[in-house]
Amino acid sequence: MSFPDLLPSLRDTLPALRGRMTANEPLAPLTWFRVGGPAQVMVVPADEDDLAYLLSRLPADMPVTMLGLGSNMIVRDGGVPGVVMRLGRGFSEISVEPAHRVRVGTAVPDVKIARAAQEAGIAGLAFFRGIPGSVGGALRMNGGAYGGETKDVLVEARGVDRQGRVHVLTNADMHFTYRHCGVADDVIFTSALFQGTPGDPKEIAAAMDKITESREATQPIKSRTGGSTFKNPPGQKAWQLIDAAGCRGLVVGDAQVSELHCNFLINRGNATAADIETLGETVRRRVQETSGVALEWEIKRIGVPG
Incomplete structure (x- = not known):
């Protein structure tokens, strides 16, 4: 259309x-x-x-x-x-600043933060290697992986609101919680300043390699996927609830729950968005029926149905 x-x-x-x-x-x-x-x-x-x-x-x-x-x-x-x-x-610059800080534009892929920090001998930002998104998304969702979260390392972020006003937001101003920030939805983040610690580039590189190996072994990263589909409920793992509900490998149209990691949905080649969303809602319903837990979408869904 x-x-x-x-x-x-x-x-x-x-x-x-x-x-x-x-x-x-x-x-x-x-x-x-x-x-x-x-x-x-x-x-x-x-x-x-x-x-x-x-x-x-x-x-x-x-x-x-x-x-x-x-x-x-x-x-x-x-x-x-x-x-x-x-x-x-215009939002893709990366600069290393004194005191083991890295300033980045929000169009920068998270993996590039990790790499820039590693090359500068800045530890504490290697976890960004495991987040398949951009800095803007990490700020909006408090992105995290492998023991680290955006809230742990953010000093400040810049953003522009719907009236065109520029804001500088401290970590506290972000009101971070699990996979969420409390900044008004109409604010578009433009840059962020992250704080690391002194580190050895070789040791940081080794840690990043381990993250890469772990992702390749446990996640369907070479498939058409959207990353983790549902948030982990407090004290539980979404994938375990999905597995226990019998949803591993479940198919709707050409969309499938990954056999490798069942908190990932994949497009096998010809899925529609409706296939993928219907599959996710089917998983949510089955998990609710079997465990009583209402899974929350981590993946953002936008637009109108076809």
Whole structure:
């Protein structure tokens, strides 16, 4: 399907926009699941000033949806109405600062934080090697893996709100909890400052290699997947509940619960977003029936049904 073309009116509203703006941009190629419909309008702002200008002038009733690396997301088959925002080169800088700190733009993949810190002899950030997303997603979801979480190392983050105002947020301002931050949903993060400790580059590299080996051995990372599907309930593991409910290998359409790690859903090649979401809801229902636990989605689902 395609949406009505909003570009003419938006170009009138945003005459000084320096970034790229396109209509009915396909989103499936930009997500790890490789499913979903188009963005009504895709905007890639040039930098933080351009983003602030854009947000300050967009109509208040225009939906704005963030898309990072598309790793932890299902785009529904009908696509995403309104504006889909994707941050690009203007948000991709990495700089090592004094006192074992690393400042990064939010378009930077998490693995690149880990690598930059390792090369600079900064320990404490290696866990980012195990998070398949970008810095923006890690901030929004308090991303974590292999014993570390974003909240453990964040000094501050910058973000722009829907009125185009820039905010500098301390760790406390983020109100982090498990796989969640309490900052208003309309704030788009633009950069982050992380704190590490002195470390030996060789030892850090070895720790990162172990994370890579563990992921390859236990997760279907070479499949079309979206990472961990459900949050771990307090004191429990989602995968164990899913396994106990008999859902390992369960199939809906061309979507399947991974045989390797049953908190991962995979697209076997021709799944629709509806297949994947229906499979997830089927798993949730069966887990509820067998254990009484209501699993919460960790994967973000956006857009409208096809």
